[in-house]
Amino acid sequence: MTGTTDPSLPDFEAWFHQAPSGYLITDDIGRITAVNDTFLHWTGHSRPNLLGSKLQDLMPVGDQILYSTHCIPQLGITGAVSEIVIEIIGADNERRAALLSASRSPASGQDHGNVRVIIFSAHERRMYERELVTALRVAEESEARRARAEKELHHLALHDALTGLLNRAGLEATLEQFLTPPPGDTNAIAALFIDLDHFKAVNDSLGHAAGDELLVSVARRLLPTTRRNSTVARLSGDEFIVLETVAGPQEATALAARLLAILKAPMLIQGLEIVTSASIGVAIAEKDGESIEELIRRADIAMYRAKALGRSRWELHIPAESDPSVDRLRALGELRHGINDGALRVHYQPRIDLHTGHTVGVEALVRWQHPTRGLLPPSEFIGMAEESGLIRSLGAWVLQETLKQAERWYQEDSNSAKLEYAVNLSARQLNDPGLVHMVEDALRRRKVDPSRLLLEITETALMSDPEAALESLTRLKDVGVSLAVDDFGTGYSSLTYLKKFPVDELKIDRSFITGLNSNTGDTAIVGSCIDLAHAVGIRAVAEGVETSEQAQTLTSMGCDLAQGFHFARPLPAPLLAAWLHASTQQRQDTHKPGP
Amino acid sequence: MVETAISGASPVIRRNNVTVTGQANGPVMMFAHGFGCDQDMWRRLLPYFAEDYRLVLFDHVGAGHSDMSAYDRQKYGSLDGYAADLLEVCECLELEDVILVAHSVSAMIAVIASNQAPGRFSHMVLVAPSPRYTDDPTDGYVGGFSREDIEGLLASLDSNYFAWAAALAPMVMGNPDEPELADDLRSSFCRTDPAIAKHFAGVTFLSDARPELPKVRTRTLILQCSDDRLAPLEVGIYLHKNLERSTLMHLQATGHCPHVSSPKETAEAIGQYLSYFA
Numbered sequence: 082m083t084g085t086t087d088p089s090l091p092d093f094e095a096w097f098h099q100a101p102s103g104y105l106i107t108d109d110i111g112r113i114t115a116v117n118d119t120f121l122h123w124t125g126h127s128r129p130n131l132l133g134s135k136l137q138d139l140m141p142v143g144d145q146i147l148y149s150t151h152c153i154p155q156l157g158i159t160g161a162v163s164e165i166v167i168e169i170i171g172a173d174n175e176r177r178a179a180l181l182s183a184s185r186s187p188a189s190g191q192d193h194g195n196v197r198v199i200i201f202s203a204h205e206r207r208m209y210e211r212e213l214v215t216a217l218r219v220a221e222e223s224e225a226r227r228a229r230a231e232k233e234l235h236h237l238a239l240h241d242a243l244t245g246l247l248n249r250a251g252l253e254a255t256l257e258q259f260l261t262p263p264p265g266d267t268n269a270i271a272a273l274f275i276d277l278d279h280f281k282a283v284n285d286s287l288g289h290a291a292g293d294e295l296l297v298s299v300a301r302r303l304l305p306t307t308r309r310n311s312t313v314a315r316l317s318g319d320e321f322i323v324l325e326t327v328a329g330p331q332e333a334t335a336l337a338a339r340l341l342a343i344l345k346a347p348m349l350i351q352g353l354e355i356v357t358s359a360s361i362g363v364a365i366a367e368k369d370g371e372s373i374e375e376l377i378r379r380a381d382i383a384m385y386r387a388k389a390l391g392r393s394r395w396e397l398h399i400p401a402e403s404d405p406s407v408d409r410l411r412a413l414g415e416l417r418h419g420i421n422d423g424a425l426r427v428h429y430q431p432r433i434d435l436h437t438g439h440t441v442g443v444e445a446l447v448r449w450q451h452p453t454r455g456l457l458p459p460s461e462f463i464g465m466a467e468e469s470g471l472i473r474s475l476g477a478w479v480l481q482e483t484l485k486q487a488e489r490w491y492q493e494d495s496n497s498a499k500l501e502y503a504v505n506l507s508a509r510q511l512n513d514p515g516l517v518h519m520v521e522d523a524l525r526r527r528k529v530d531p532s533r534l535l536l537e538i539t540e541t542a543l544m545s546d547p548e549a550a551l552e553s554l555t556r557l558k559d560v561g562v563s564l565a566v567d568d569f570g571t572g573y574s575s576l577t578y579l580k581k582f583p584v585d586e587l588k589i590d591r592s593f594i595t596g597l598n599s600n601t602g603d604t605a606i607v608g609s610c611i612d613l614a615h616a617v618g619i620r621a622v623a624e625g626v627e628t629s630e631q632a633q634t635l636t637s638m639g640c641d642l643a644q645g646f647h648f649a650r651p652l653p654a655p656l657l658a659a660w661l662h663a664s665t666q667q668r669q670d671t672h673k674p675g676p
Numbered sequence: 677m678v679e680t681a682i683s684g685a686s687p688v689i690r691r692n693n694v695t696v697t698g699q700a701n702g703p704v705m706m707f708a709h710g711f712g713c714d715q716d717m718w719r720r721l722l723p724y725f726a727e728d729y730r731l732v733l734f735d736h737v738g739a740g741h742s743d744m745s746a747y748d749r750q751k752y753g754s755l756d757g758y759a760a761d762l763l764e765v766c767e768c769l770e771l772e773d774v775i776l777v778a779h780s781v782s783a784m785i786a787v788i789a790s791n792q793a794p795g796r797f798s799h800m801v802l803v804a805p806s807p808r809y810t811d812d813p814t815d816g817y818v819g820g821f822s823r824e825d826i827e828g829l830l831a832s833l834d835s836n837y838f839a840w841a842a843a844l845a846p847m848v849m850g851n852p853d854e855p856e857l858a859d860d861l862r863s864s865f866c867r868t869d870p871a872i873a874k875h876f877a878g879v880t881f882l883s884d885a886r887p888e889l890p891k892v893r894t895r896t897l898i899l900q901c902s903d904d905r906l907a908p909l910e911v912g913i914y915l916h917k918n919l920e921r922s923t924l925m926h927l928q929a930t931g932h933c934p935h936v937s938s939p940k941e942t943a944e945a946i947g948q949y950l951s952y953f954a
Contacts, residue, residue, distance in 0.1 A: 141832070149906055
């Protein structure tokens with residue numbers, strides 16, 4: 082910078098030095114060739130220190146990179162940069178927020194190119210912008226959180242919350258890739274269908290928390306035994322699937338044997354040592370691209386055979402074999418169709434008042450008219466329906482059908498007009514939030530007095546989730562229906578819950594009735610069950626009464642109601658009507674005064 | 677210089693704002709710009725090659741006039757995403773025997789691209805390259821920066837957030853010394869979405885492309901500047917050692933952008949190399 086001799090012009094050198102901003106001149110790569118007093122004063126640096134050093138070196142590293150990659154090329158190409166936000170490090174090592182503007186004169190002739198730089202202090206503006214950027218980052222972060230939550234949701238949808246393993250949906254999603262081995266690969270996919278033996282017993286005796294703990298332990302044991310690229314999933318309840326690439330059936334069954342051994346080791350559940358075992362069905366995927374459903378179905382069939390052959394073992398499914406009696410999935414499909422196509426029947430078993438000998442009600446019992454196997458009793462399909470969830474639609478159908486019949490009889494026949502209808506509720510139905518609405522709706526539609534409906538719930542169903550059961554029962558009670566505890570004596574037999582649940586009737590399990598008079602233990606149990614019922618003010622009912630001796634003993638013990646073959650088998654509606662008619666007639670005959 | 681707009685442009689051409697200039701029938705020279713800039717940064721270098729070469733330029737997605745909506749944080753979360761784009765441009769224009777000139781962080785994008793499609797490129801010219809900007813204490817590698825330094829860069833980018841956001845860009849005052857520059861270039865040059873710039877900076881300056889180096893089979897010229905804060909001398913030597921068929925040339929030009937500050941020297945170095953090897 083040279084002074085001017087023209088007296089008409091102001092003193093540019095003084096103007097340069099006393100300008101209200103920092104002024105510098107640098108060469109093309111930032112080496113400082115001139116700096117004004119304002120800049121020196123603001124930074125605390127001395128002129129000799131700055132001349133020859135690079136302007137970038139006064140900036141923090143981040144700004145240096147930005148200056149080199151962005152500002153210098155921009156100056157080189159466009160000749161100017163404007164209001165770049167930087168920091169200048171002063172002699173005191175403090176950073177000073179600044180705005181940098183610069184323009185460049187290209188080299189011409191002897192003159193090298195130079196860059197004229199203006200630096201403004203920009204503390205306030207910097208603070209303000211920093212706040213804005215922080216707000217922006219917060220907004221971005223909340224967006225990122227939303228995205229993360231979505232991802233977690235996706236994960237949840239594909240995984241079992243209890244064990245962290247894949248669930249059925251997750252298994253199917255993962256397996257798209259798994260089932261199609263690369264061409265030339267001689268390996269095959271093996272499915273191992275693992276079902277714990279007697280898992281229900283653990284659940285029933287120790288409660289669901291213990292059952293869950295057991296499932297988690299099993300998952301933990303299964304994972305390390307499988308290879309990294311294999312898949313472990315929990316399908317439902319105590320059913321696990323392991324999918325593994327194997328060279329052949331031998332490798333698959335060896336793995337099954339290994340898994341059996343690992344699962345047999347005792348586990349500590351809620352402080353108790355539990356020894357569990359499993360049954361494993363093994364199936365090897367067919368070479369011609371079998372679907373995952375089919376592969377699992379075959380492994381399931383083999384698993385059922387392992388169960389049937391005594392549990393705690395593995396069985397290999399041979400593709401040619403087909404055994405309809407163990408083909409549970411096929412049976413399930415048939416049952417589903419059966420419900421929809423009207424293959425279910427309701428039979429009615431009379432319930433007799435032991436004090437009067439009158440028929441006061443009937444229990445509705447479902448039958449399945451199977452296309453090939455004939456009329457099946459509930460024991461053949463209720464368990465399957467319960468496990469699969471089909472029980473909800475099945476149970477609803479039975480209730481609706483029974484109430485439909487009740488309405489019809491009410492209109493047609495005075496003999497059955499006052500009957501009470503007992504219908505079974507399963508554990509799953511009890512936990513179904515739609516249950517109460519379904520019951521109310523069915524009663525309203527058939528115009529049946531709620532007090533004529535008795536819902537029977539097994540002891541074990543009540544205890545699987547006592548709190549939920551209490552809530553459902555209380556709401557059902559509010560609707561006006563009566564409630565019975567079914568199969569009493571096989572589970573908890575606790576006075577506490579008898580008092581807690583709003584039940585009207587206690588049904589003593591048929592196994593005790595069978596032993597009546599022949600087994601003193603059973604006789605004592607039946608006696609105390611009746612006393613227990615009366616002690617809490619409810620009716621005692623005996624089911625499975627087959628002989629007149631049993632009926633007499635029960636009467637003498639004070640039992641209120643009884644049902645069983647001794648009185649009548651479960652009968653289709655028309656036969657029941659006839660039976661009722663006949664028994665009424667008979668009673669009238671008996672009581673008719675003699676000629 | 678005449679820039680040829682590509683008629684009936686494919687999505688790839690639009691995405692990367694590809695422009696083709698120079699000698700239509702000449703061998704292909706393709707230019708990949710580095711961080712903080714766009715294809716306009718090659719403007720001073722191009723005249724040296726425009727008569728003999730077909731010049732292909734593009735903007736990385738997120739920079740210049742590329743399609744900002746194509747920016748996908750996952751795809752561009754590593755250099756691979758950029759390399760894939762570069763190869764797509766080559767494929768789309770059916771470029772063969774490409775001389776790929778890549779600056780700064782793009783040098784490693786070029787290396788990855790040439791490893792994925794070795795037949796596509798005849799030569800690479802890496803201008804001020806570095807395979808890793810941060811030092812690696814585990815093996816003594818010197819990149820010139822610490823991780824904290826790079827975090828400082830990200831903070832600087834935040835500081836310039838509003839300056840970079842196009843809507844609030846301050847008008848650049850004219851420079852009476854260079855009146856020939858079009859105003860639109862002045863205001864658009866090196867504009868970028870600040871959020872993308874920050875992500876790009878994080879990805880490129882924290883990446884480590886050293887494992888890619890031994891795989892390179894393409895002949896490579898390494899142009900090393902004097903006094904380059906971003907690529908110290910050790911880095912040039914490291915690259916030369918690890919790139920099998922490489923030539924290392926030191927330029928008098930100082931700083932990080934010799935094609936901007938000393939285009940003549942840069943062009944002569946490239947020309948000299950090509951006349952020898954090509």
